[in-house]
Amino acid sequence: MYTQVARSKRQSIVDTLAGRIRAGEYEPGAKLEGEHRLAEEFGVSRSTIRQALSELQHQRLIATETGRGSFVIFDGHQLDQDRGWTQSMAAAGSDVSAEILAIEAVERSEVPLLPADVALSRAVAVRRVRSLRIADGQEVPVSFECATVPAVGMLADLPTAGLVEGSLASSLQAAGFVPVQGIQRADVRLLDEREARILRRDAGEAFLRTARTSFDADGRFVEHVVSLLDPRHFTLALSFGGER
Incomplete structure (x- = not known):
């Protein structure tokens, strides 16, 4: 109620x-x-x-701008991580789809690259692949990600209830979790056999890997996302200095 x-x-x-x-x-x-x-x-x-x-x-009725931070660019377009990348990529004119591979309860030890100072006991992991439809109609996987959220309130029911409106961003918002701050790291990852099968690439191929950890205004953990991104489509940009 x-x-x-x-x-x-x-x-x-x-x-x-x-x-x-x-x-x-x-x-x-x-x-x-x-x-x-x-x-x-x-x-x-x-x-x-x-x-x-x-x-x-x-709803694109207002916009906010921060003085510094990092953001992901897909084929020349900045992605709005708060909206969800699939919506943001589609808004940029790309024909993309997202396939959910699994939504399951996990232990803290199973969460990759989670900062040691994040307080997390029970969690839910959402694993997704995003694909780009190319000229001949084929769908080519361009990213694979694992998003982890705290298993509290309605978020704990995601493995059985599914995502709100098919979106993790909408699910977090409905649960009262609004990311406003965080950290993001990036490196190069050579795909292992499992990742290569999911992305339909060769093992050992280099992908951009990002790890983004978000918190709300009170410092409460909201989400941890590890993404493998095709470097032919994605880049990572950094802005710094005062507001533009």
């Missing part, structure tokens, strides 16, 4: 702010009120406001 009420409040805020934006109450490029001010206006927590703002970003 509490979850339904929280979602209802969040959706009401999203609808109200979206209406203001579409009605022109905010000038193009104008900033919304701060989280504290919005929380006071709507009588909710700042966490609920963050979730509402995240949804507005997903």
Whole structure:
């Protein structure tokens, strides 16, 4: 019951702010009120406001920009990791599909490259392959990833209930987990036999490997994603300095 009420409040805020934006109450490029001010206006927590703002970003009604950080580029287009890469890649004009290989409960020791300081006891792993449809209609795998989330609340039921709207990003949002900060590392990985079979490549082929660990505004662990990315399509960029 509490979850339904929280979602209802969040959706009401999203609808109200979206209406203001579409009605022109905010000038193009104008900033919304701060989280504290919005929380006071709507009588909710700042966490609920963050979730509402995240949804507005997903709807492309607002955008945020940070002073520094790393981001992945697919065929020249920056990917919005908050939206989910499949949606972001499709929005960039690429014909992509995502296949879920497994959603299962795992132990902490089974999570690859998880930072030692992340507090995690029970977890759920979601393994996916993304494929690109090429000119002759064939689908070529271009990425393989393992995303791990804490097995708490509705997230613990993902192995049996499945993903919300088929999306892990939507599942995290529905569970009240909104990533706002984190770390990302990258290196080169030579595919082992299992990875090569999944990606339909030769063992030993070099792929870009990224490990992204996300937390919410209170420092709570949200998600850890290890991705193997075809370097013919993906690059990793780094921005630094002040806001543009």
